[in-house]
Amino acid sequence: MDLLTGLEPDRVFYFFEAVSDIPRGSGQTEGVRDFLVRFSEERGLEAVTDDAGNVLIRKAASEGYEASPAVILQAHMDMVCVKTPESDHDFTKDALDLFVEGDMLYANGTTLGADDGIGMAMILAVLDDDSLAHPPIEALFTNDEEIGLLGAAGFDASVFKGRRMINLDSETEGELTCGCAGGETIFCVLPVEKIRMKGLPVVITISGLKGGHSGAEIHCWRANANKLAARLLNEIQSVAAYSLESISGGEKDNAIPTEARIRLVIDEEDYQPIVKAVESFEKSVRREFRGIDDGIRVKLERGTVHKVDVLSMDSQDKVFGLLLCLPNGIFNMSGTTPGMVQTSCNLGVVRTGETEFVCTIGARSSVLSGRSALELQIRALAEMFGAAVRTESAYPAWEFRENSALRDTMSSVYEEMYGKAPAIVTIHAGLECGLFTSAVRGLDAVSMGCTVLNIHTPAEKLSISSTARTWDYLKQVLASLK
Numbered sequence: 001m002d003l004l005t006g007l008e009p010d011r012v013f014y015f016f017e018a019v020s021d022i023p024r025g026s027g028q029t030e031g032v033r034d035f036l037v038r039f040s041e042e043r044g045l046e047a048v049t050d051d052a053g054n055v056l057i058r059k060a061a062s063e064g065y066e067a068s069p070a071v072i073l074q075a076h077m078d079m080v081c082v083k084t085p086e087s088d089h090d091f092t093k094d095a096l097d098l099f100v101e102g103d104m105l106y107a108n109g110t111t112l113g114a115d116d117g118i119g120m121a122m123i124l125a126v127l128d129d130d131s132l133a134h135p136p137i138e139a140l141f142t143n144d145e146e147i148g149l150l151g152a153a154g155f156d157a158s159v160f161k162g163r164r165m166i167n168l169d170s171e172t173e174g175e176l177t178c179g180c181a182g183g184e185t186i187f188c189v190l191p192v193e194k195i196r197m198k199g200l201p202v203v204i205t206i207s208g209l210k211g212g213h214s215g216a217e218i219h220c221w222r223a224n225a226n227k228l229a230a231r232l233l234n235e236i237q238s239v240a241a242y243s244l245e246s247i248s249g250g251e252k253d254n255a256i257p258t259e260a261r262i263r264l265v266i267d268e269e270d271y272q273p274i275v276k277a278v279e280s281f282e283k284s285v286r287r288e289f290r291g292i293d294d295g296i297r298v299k300l301e302r303g304t305v306h307k308v309d310v311l312s313m314d315s316q317d318k319v320f321g322l323l324l325c326l327p328n329g330i331f332n333m334s335g336t337t338p339g340m341v342q343t344s345c346n347l348g349v350v351r352t353g354e355t356e357f358v359c360t361i362g363a364r365s366s367v368l369s370g371r372s373a374l375e376l377q378i379r380a381l382a383e384m385f386g387a388a389v390r391t392e393s394a395y396p397a398w399e400f401r402e403n404s405a406l407r408d409t410m411s412s413v414y415e416e417m418y419g420k421a422p423a424i425v426t427i428h429a430g431l432e433c434g435l436f437t438s439a440v441r442g443l444d445a446v447s448m449g450c451t452v453l454n455i456h457t458p459a460e461k462l463s464i465s466s467t468a469r470t471w472d473y474l475k476q477v478l479a480s481l482k
């Protein structure tokens, strides 16, 4: 504690440091939940913890606001835990090692967790300060947002008294987010058979891709390592016969895959033609993605002849066909919001197991029927190759409201303070607001936040001056919500 003493706004940074001292990776949020309960007890506030691990804290209106309807403030309590290869940070027990450089706050070697620790800190500072003007407050701290909005999905929203919600999980000052895409994870599971054969094993690695977030960066048209793997197999097929042992690539359905690995068994005499095919493939995809994905590398390593379990010819053909044909990327763009992706998918993970080949796809759309159409296409295609399809973790879109009193108030406060209108945006990534607005009829929600860059990476950084302005803005908004 005390690393941030002297930073303004001091109470916001005090609470930011307090939550940064508590390990709170997704799936291990008990510590921060205990902190929230203790915080409430110390201040005589009502706090309720539910089965999904969320904490709801209520605070009465300040003087003069007793008759005003409640306002909900919401942030998520978990953070993404990523560190540099050199870091020996232990996310299960260590406090984050915060440090300041210029206007930026970082954590040494790790994610900073300003997503969404700074949202939590602002809400705690509101609950803590009895000199602020505000309506009755319902402060909801949700659990495990980063691993599928689990807390928000498990929350009983009928307990809300308020019908206005300010979500503090956005990362760009000056923007009010008023809608987002819904999504789901689609699994295509293809049963496979293996046979034992003798030959020369080779491993081909496709790496160096930029990757990125499948919601926020799908419009950048970056290469997808899994799709490149299918195309590379096609190139190899044109020069030599091979047996496929496995293909694997990607880590998460919502991350554009940066690496894929193909294991083949070939005849010794086909090695040189395959080397040539791999080299020419590398050259052509580097040319194709020039200016977008300049780091693509395709590397081939040879083993020594021995017996290996490979896919049967029939399984190999199906794996290749399915991977080649599955859609990936933007499906269509919004007709009403220029430049916004409406429906997309990301072929995020492929794995070859002993008995099945599994493709995991993250699908998103701001329109439910758009996502259904995409799912239908994937289902029909997968079934043609003999794969079964199941879906998981679906969450609804947060639809843009034509009329939003909350958005109007927040826009005019912003304009009064800064002399210009805030940007009103809808995003292709997911926010918990979709779950709440679907669950509560008439819930008017807006998402805001201060500037945080490079989230979900060890380079995550928070602008201190932006935090100060955003805190002033939030206080002014609360005072204006009569």
Ligand SMILES: [Zn+2]
Pocket: 076, 115, 116, 145, 169
């Ligand atoms: Zn977040």
